Amino acid sequence: xxxxxxxxxxxxxxxxxxxxxxxxxxxxxxxxxxxxxxxxxxxxxxxxxxxxxxxxxxxxxxxxxxxxxxxxxxxxxxxxxxxxxxxxxxxxxxxxxxxxxxxxxxxxxxxxxxxxxxxxxxxxxxxxxxxxxxxxxxxxxxxxxxxxxxxxxxxxxxxxxxxxxxxxxxxxxxxxxxxxxxxxxxxxxxxxxxxxxxxxxxxxxxxxxxxxxxxxxxxxxxxxxxxxxxxxxxxxxxxxxxxxxxxxxxxxxxxxxxxxxxxxxxxxxxxxx
Numbered sequence: 001x002x003x004x005x006x007x008x009x010x011x012x013x014x015x016x017x018x019x020x021x022x023x024x025x026x027x028x029x030x031x032x033x034x035x036x037x038x039x040x041x042x043x044x045x046x047x048x049x050x051x052x053x054x055x056x057x058x059x060x061x062x063x064x065x066x067x068x069x070x071x072x073x074x075x076x077x078x079x080x081x082x083x084x085x086x087x088x089x090x091x092x093x094x095x096x097x098x099x100x101x102x103x104x105x106x107x108x109x110x111x112x113x114x115x116x117x118x119x120x121x122x123x124x125x126x127x128x129x130x131x132x133x134x135x136x137x138x139x140x141x142x143x144x145x146x147x148x149x150x151x152x153x154x155x156x157x158x159x160x161x162x163x164x165x166x167x168x169x170x171x172x173x174x175x176x177x178x179x180x181x182x183x184x185x186x187x188x189x190x191x192x193x194x195x196x197x198x199x200x201x202x203x204x205x206x207x208x209x210x211x212x213x214x215x216x217x218x219x220x221x222x223x224x225x226x227x228x229x230x231x232x233x234x235x236x237x238x239x240x241x242x243x244x245x246x247x248x249x250x251x252x253x254x255x256x257x258x259x260x261x262x263x264x265x266x267x268x269x270x271x272x273x
Contacts (some may be wrong), residue, residue, distance in 0.1 A: 001101050001110070003032035004077030008067045012085035015042040015185060020052040022088035023081070026097055027053075028175040037071040045085075065150040065157045071150065081142050082150075084158065086185045092178030093118060097142075115161045116142035119181040125246045126188065132240025132251055140167060141182065144165035155203040190249065197257040204251060205264035209272070216269035231255035
């Protein structure tokens with residue numbers, strides 16, 4: 001059984017070594033490979049990837065989904081694990097992977113075809129965000145070649161399984177001590193978060209315009225009331241306030257992102273008319 005770890009990168013020297021160190025035990029000594037598709041980094045990203053023995057491909061940026069699917073297409077292992085460059089495996093997830101790929105649970109997963117769900121711990125300003133819908137934030141990240149692709153979306157893309165395949169959650173069955181999670185070092189500073197939300201809101205606006213066939217009216221509901229409802233729902237009803245000051249800032253600025261998305265959609269629609 002071999003594993004392909006696939007990652008897309010662009011100027012990720014601050015994160016990539018941590019990510020690759022967390023999967024090293026799963027691919028070392030001929031157990032697998034690391035595939036990195038880079039979109040023209042100008043820092044040490046490619047150098048770091050090669051220092052871990054990764055197969056690096058430099059390609060023009062095609063969008064999140066297309067870039068990740070390109071990485072999947074280059075994998076040669078029996079299993080594919082897709083990670084972002086700012087993620088790493090928890091100790092529990094690493095132990096689980098070793099068990100099912102090379103250990104006592106190998107036979108159980110030898111003919112497994114469904115996609116495997118993992119929880120994701122999102123860190124914001126150095127704090128693990130446990131409430132407000134940000135945990136466990138389950139994602140399909142482990143699958144067999146030919147069974148899954150990233151959906152064709154500009155942003156917030158998820159893996160879609162082939163028809164007939166199911167999502168398998170190992171968390172209730174495997175008690176590893178440490179949760180079987182991906183650790184997401186998403187936004188270490190407010191500037192990082194605001195920069196990301198500005199970019200994502202622009203991509204989200206394009207999706208809104210495309211869905212509306214290019215016609216988006218100015219809407220107080222979408223630009224004011226929907227963001228307010230988003231904040232109330234996540235911060236109060238989903239207990240985001242339990243994450244302290246970091247939770248307040250996270251949900252406040254997430255609500256701002258929602259407003260930006262619809263305001264930008266209106267602006268973009270107006271320009272296209």
